[in-house]
Amino acid sequence: MSVFATLGDTSSPVRVVQVGAGGMGRVWLQLLVDTPEVELVGLVDLDLEAARRALAEVGRAQIAVAASLSELVESTGAQAVVNVTVPGAHHPVNTEAMFAGLPVLCEKPIAPTVSRALSLAAASEASGQLLMTSQSRRYYPVLAEFKESLSALGDVGIATTEFFRAPHFGGFRDSMDHPLLVDMSIHAFDVARYLLDADPVSVYCDSYNPAWSWYAGDAATTAIFEFEGGLRYNFVGSWCSAGLETSWNGSWRVSGSRGSATWDGETSPRVEGDSAERSPKAPDAHPGLETIAGSLAEFIDAIRTGRVPSGEVHSNILSLAMVEAAVFSARRGERVFIGALLEDAYRDSIEAEGRADVAEVLTGWGSARSGLGPTT
Numbered sequence: 465m466s467v468f469a470t471l472g473d474t475s476s477p478v479r480v481v482q483v484g485a486g487g488m489g490r491v492w493l494q495l496l497v498d499t500p501e502v503e504l505v506g507l508v509d510l511d512l513e514a515a516r517r518a519l520a521e522v523g524r525a526q527i528a529v530a531a532s533l534s535e536l537v538e539s540t541g542a543q544a545v546v547n548v549t550v551p552g553a554h555h556p557v558n559t560e561a562m563f564a565g566l567p568v569l570c571e572k573p574i575a576p577t578v579s580r581a582l583s584l585a586a587a588s589e590a591s592g593q594l595l596m597t598s599q600s601r602r603y604y605p606v607l608a609e610f611k612e613s614l615s616a617l618g619d620v621g622i623a624t625t626e627f628f629r630a631p632h633f634g635g636f637r638d639s640m641d642h643p644l645l646v647d648m649s650i651h652a653f654d655v656a657r658y659l660l661d662a663d664p665v666s667v668y669c670d671s672y673n674p675a676w677s678w679y680a681g682d683a684a685t686t687a688i689f690e691f692e693g694g695l696r697y698n699f700v701g702s703w704c705s706a707g708l709e710t711s712w713n714g715s716w717r718v719s720g721s722r723g724s725a726t727w728d729g730e731t732s733p734r735v736e737g738d739s740a741e742r743s744p745k746a747p748d749a750h751p752g753l754e755t756i757a758g759s760l761a762e763f764i765d766a767i768r769t770g771r772v773p774s775g776e777v778h779s780n781i782l783s784l785a786m787v788e789a790a791v792f793s794a795r796r797g798e799r800v801f802i803g804a805l806l807e808d809a810y811r812d813s814i815e816a817e818g819r820a821d822v823a824e825v826l827t828g829w830g831s832a833r834s835g836l837g838p839t840t
């Protein structure tokens with residue numbers, strides 16, 4: 465599906481309520497305040513003091529705060545919501561916003577499970593509102609350059625990401641069962657789908673917690689995905705590996721029949737091979753907006769024009785399915801097929817759905833595959 469309500473007025477700033485004023489919420493607040501195309505009109509957080517402090521930090525102490533979205537929708541004349549709550553709150557907040565008539569730009573992951581994400585895709589259809597995931601690591605001019613460089617490699621067959629960092633976050637990640645897989649790997653998995661232009665088929669994953677890890681759950685993993693056409697994508701990473709850290713985008717290598725390309729996640733890619741050698745294109749002199757500024761710009765464009773953004777919920781679900789399949793594989797010690805996982809999640813989502821209008825849309829799909837439509 466790609467039809468959603470658009471704003472009639474395309475010239476005035478879009479009135480936005482943000483939900484979530486934690487670590488990432490404060491980064492979003494600064495962006496909203498600095499972006500002329502939007503007007504921040506309200507901030508929601510269960511912790512009202514945290515919300516007030518966050519607003520004071522960006523010089524907007526006068527903006528309305530509340531502990532729930534419903535308290536602010538009418539009084540602020542909100543036109544859109546940016547959801548930066550913890551993953552467990554994404555489904556209720558997104559659903560509430562869409563059925564209040566507001567499009568939503570939501571931090572990744574769009575929901576904690578594929579089943580709940582399917583419910584959100586159906587809720588987007590039932591409400592007629594856009595739901596977009598902010599998959600912020602797609603917005604790098606150098607990533608587009610890396611993708612472009614792959615065309616010189618002939619038939620692409622192998623892709624790998626190495627991701628090694630040692631952040632001490634505190635908060636919800638420290639107690640998750642699979643912090644690296646669930647909170648971080650979706651960025652790399654989503655980029656792999658973008659680079660390879662193919663759908664993932666299956667995964668075999670090993671996940672573990674090194675002896676010195678400060679996380680309660682597994683902070684390290686190796687996942688081997690098969691994509692359509694037999695292509696393999698390997699992700700190996702750790703969130704407790706200090707020293708020689710990779711970039712936040714990880715370190716990439718792609719091999720094809722005529723050569724290989726590498727990307728350190730930050731600077732221009734390198735390409736080498738039989739007839740593949742080429743000078744990478746010079747970086748765009750007018751690079752697009754990066755990370756969350758890029759996703760905000762695409763969201764605003766979408767709700768003004770109806771153009772379907774790359775993080776639209778239906779197309780984003782396969783990235784989340786890669787995460788969930790990797791977690792299931794690590795737990796069961798066996799290969800997990802993503803098509804089967806999607807259909808299991810689809811049945812669960814119908815059973816668990818609390819809204820009749822959303823359940824009707826889900827049932828009408830017939831299968832997850834047909835509900836999601838083309839995904840690459």
Ligand SMILES: NC(=O)c1ccc[n+]([C@@H]2O[C@H](COP(=O)([O-])OP(=O)(O)OC[C@H]3O[C@@H](n4cnc5c(N)ncnc54)[C@H](O)[C@@H]3O)[C@@H](O)[C@H]2O)c1
Nearest residue numbers: 484485486487488489509510548549550551553571572600
């Ligand atoms: N794209 C990125 O690079 C990136 C980086 C960091 C975090 N994130 C994502 O951003 C989101 C938030 O992460 P964080 O680090 O800011 O978490 P956090 O725990 O620091 O903050 C979350 C905030 O949400 C509030 N909250 C929770 N449930 C709520 C509800 N129902 N209604 C209103 N407020 C609620 C909490 O009170 C808290 O203030 C997560 O989904 C995370 O994965 C993305």
